Amino acid sequence: MNGGSEKAADLRKSAEQGGKPCPFLELGDLRPALKPRERFSERFMPPRNGMLVFDPSRCTGCGTCEMVCGMRNVSRVAPASASVRVLRNGAEGRNFAVHCQHCRKPLCLEACPTRAISRGEDGIVRIDRIFCTGCGLCTMACPEAAPLRDPATQTIRKCDLCDGDPLCARNCPEGALTYTRGKAFRWIKGLRWTVQTLSFLLLVVILVGTFCFFRAGVVSLSCPTGTLQNIASTKTVILSTVLSALALVVLTLLAGRLFCGWICPFGFVLDLVGKVVPAKVRPPRWFANRLNKYGVLAGAVGGSFALGYQAFCTVCPIGTLCRSYGVQGFFRSAELAIVPALAALEVTERRSWCRYLCPVGALLALVASAGLIKIVIGAKKCKKFSCIQCAEVCPMGIIDGDLLREGVSPKVPMKECISCFRCVDRCPYGAAKIRFRWQKGIPGEGRP
Amino acid sequence: MTEENNRLSQVKRFSGAAFCVECGRCVAVCPMAEMYGNFSIEMSPRGIIRKALTEGAEILRDENLWYCTECNAGTDVCPQGVSCRDLVRGLREMVLEEGRAETVASCRHCGKPFAALPVERFVFRRLEKEPMNVLVFLEYCPSCRRALYSRRNA
Numbered sequence: 001m002n003g004g005s006e007k008a009a010d011l012r013k014s015a016e017q018g019g020k021p022c023p024f025l026e027l028g029d030l031r032p033a034l035k036p037r038e039r040f041s042e043r044f045m046p047p048r049n050g051m052l053v054f055d056p057s058r059c060t061g062c063g064t065c066e067m068v069c070g071m072r073n074v075s076r077v078a079p080a081s082a083s084v085r086v087l088r089n090g091a092e093g094r095n096f097a098v099h100c101q102h103c104r105k106p107l108c109l110e111a112c113p114t115r116a117i118s119r120g121e122d123g124i125v126r127i128d129r130i131f132c133t134g135c136g137l138c139t140m141a142c143p144e145a146a147p148l149r150d151p152a153t154q155t156i157r158k159c160d161l162c163d164g165d166p167l168c169a170r171n172c173p174e175g176a177l178t179y180t181r182g183k184a185f186r187w188i189k190g191l192r193w194t195v196q197t198l199s200f201l202l203l204v205v206i207l208v209g210t211f212c213f214f215r216a217g218v219v220s221l222s223c224p225t226g227t228l229q230n231i232a233s234t235k236t237v238i239l240s241t242v243l244s245a246l247a248l249v250v251l252t253l254l255a256g257r258l259f260c261g262w263i264c265p266f267g268f269v270l271d272l273v274g275k276v277v278p279a280k281v282r283p284p285r286w287f288a289n290r291l292n293k294y295g296v297l298a299g300a301v302g303g304s305f306a307l308g309y310q311a312f313c314t315v316c317p318i319g320t321l322c323r324s325y326g327v328q329g330f331f332r333s334a335e336l337a338i339v340p341a342l343a344a345l346e347v348t349e350r351r352s353w354c355r356y357l358c359p360v361g362a363l364l365a366l367v368a369s370a371g372l373i374k375i376v377i378g379a380k381k382c383k384k385f386s387c388i389q390c391a392e393v394c395p396m397g398i399i400d401g402d403l404l405r406e407g408v409s410p411k412v413p414m415k416e417c418i419s420c421f422r423c424v425d426r427c428p429y430g431a432a433k434i435r436f437r438w439q440k441g442i443p444g445e446g447r448p
Numbered sequence: 449m450t451e452e453n454n455r456l457s458q459v460k461r462f463s464g465a466a467f468c469v470e471c472g473r474c475v476a477v478c479p480m481a482e483m484y485g486n487f488s489i490e491m492s493p494r495g496i497i498r499k500a501l502t503e504g505a506e507i508l509r510d511e512n513l514w515y516c517t518e519c520n521a522g523t524d525v526c527p528q529g530v531s532c533r534d535l536v537r538g539l540r541e542m543v544l545e546e547g548r549a550e551t552v553a554s555c556r557h558c559g560k561p562f563a564a565l566p567v568e569r570f571v572f573r574r575l576e577k578e579p580m581n582v583l584v585f586l587e588y589c590p591s592c593r594r595a596l597y598s599r600r601n602a
Binding site for chain 2: 056085087089094096098107110111113114133134135136137139140141142143144145154155380385402403405406407
């Protein structure tokens with residue numbers, strides 16, 4: 001027994017007799033302990049998993065995190081026994097703290113031969129000391145090599161987030177390591193569902209048949225794809241109709257395919273169906289091609305040109321939904337069958353109709369490619385292996401999670417983006433942002 | 449040859465291999481039994497110790513030396529204080545100093561050997577479902593991996 005352990009034992013004894021709750025918080029007392037902010041929303045929502053976030057621009061390489069972490073691990077100041085390691089780069093003046101990210105699908109868990117690593121309900125990946133043999137295969141499997149080998153005892157040290165109150169984050173003098181639980185309240189989500197519900201009620205129930213064409217006094221709105229077909233079938237251009245179609249085009253130029261994500265009644269149905277139906281079936285290659293929808297658009301316009309009437313509009317699920325309500329609508333039940341038929345496509349991928357087939361979306365996609373806004377995702381601010389929630393929630397599947405894992409900021413094609421802003425809403429670290437097209441900065445990387 | 453024998457006896461003395469009583473506790477706890485389908489007594493720590501004691505330098509030519517993960521399990525349970533980890537590590541160092549590096553995985557960046565090939569193959573087999581861009585990290589040694597990760601993120 002050396003002196004350090006004896007002192008630790010004394011401290012532990014005093015703690016048991018009703019002293020401080022944890023004997024190793026001595027260093028924490030140097031600074032006023034940050035009280036975890038209790039938010040109003042947390043009373044109604046289950047607690048979210050916490051996460052250590054590291055800001056390299058603030059780190060001075062002082063090594064306090066290593067010190068307190070080693071203090072917790074072996075109850076003496078031993079930075080080599082810490083679960084966090086600061087890589088110091090004096091030449092460039094940049095430091096980096098390597099620590100466990102607590103992946104959602106941990107590679108170390110897969111690789112451990114004795115199954116000593118487990119991921120708890122609280123999202124913390126822990127090593128069970130009883131089963132750990134210190135073989136170091138977790139270090140070999142981790143893309144970041146975050147499990148560290150203690151040179152004194154040859155055991156593996158890995159962060160366990162101090163069971164939800166990390167000492168390193170609490171003691172970091174510069175605030176480079178912080179502990180966060182992400183956003184408490186996702187206001188975009190609530191707003192989007194409200195707008196979607198209201199627009200569904202407005203377009204389908206209150207004003208029957210409004211999406212395709214709507215007129216109230218001088219204000220008139222119409223479906224741009226329907227207008228194209230109308231021009232093709234009648235071979236005459238009516239200026240007022242074209243102008244009324246332009247309203248949606250202007251909206252798309254300003255805010256991307258906001259119509260698809262926020263207003264479209266069929267999109268609302270698809271979102272509701274997607275809440276229930278799991279996406280499991282893999283679609284065939286020929287179907288899962290995003291260029292298909294342009295083919296459908298060309299076919300619809302060409303078809304109306306050849307047939308002389310708007311053939312596609314009779315089976316368009318958006319239009320059918322809009323015309324379905326009321327006495328008149330019940331007679332169209334055969335026509336209405338297209339809605340559940342296309343909603344059943346949700347078993348393949350989320351919003352597969354919007355991705356691959358919708359001609360309205362195709363026209364808006366052409367417009368949105370010249371739009372005003374874009375979505376940027378900064379890989380440096382993102383937690384990569386532990387998160388990738390943006391790629392998971394994206395209904396159009398356009399965010400490349402593999403690229404994010406690699407540490408490269410993916411480019412989000414605004415042509416395919418339906419501006420639902422789920423990624424922006426979901427990202428706990430503020431890495432996904434809405435930007436104007438001409439803005440160059442990426443979150444976490446600064447301006448070039 | 450005498451130099452090799454000297455070195456070998458030094459490694460054996462350092463790890464205390466001569467005190468082995470062949471109780472088999474190290475074999476009972478050895479994680480290799482779960483890792484490899486062809487786990488055998490020759491591969492187990494007891495087999496390595498026995499071969500090192502009885503056949504001397506022959507052990508350096510044995511491929512069974514390269515399955516060990518150099519963990520603490522056998523060392524922790526040994527009643528005689530034999531460190532099979534140190535023995536295997538010492539023997540492997542001897543082989544590498546001879547310049548025979550075909551049984552180890554070397555770092556793509558710094559070129560240092562960091563893992564035995566069967567161990568690395570085991571890790572790859574466990575992670576075969578992972579995407580390719582994650583698996584490329586595994587070809588770097590842990591310290592280089594940390595440095596690369598920090599360079600991309602700092």
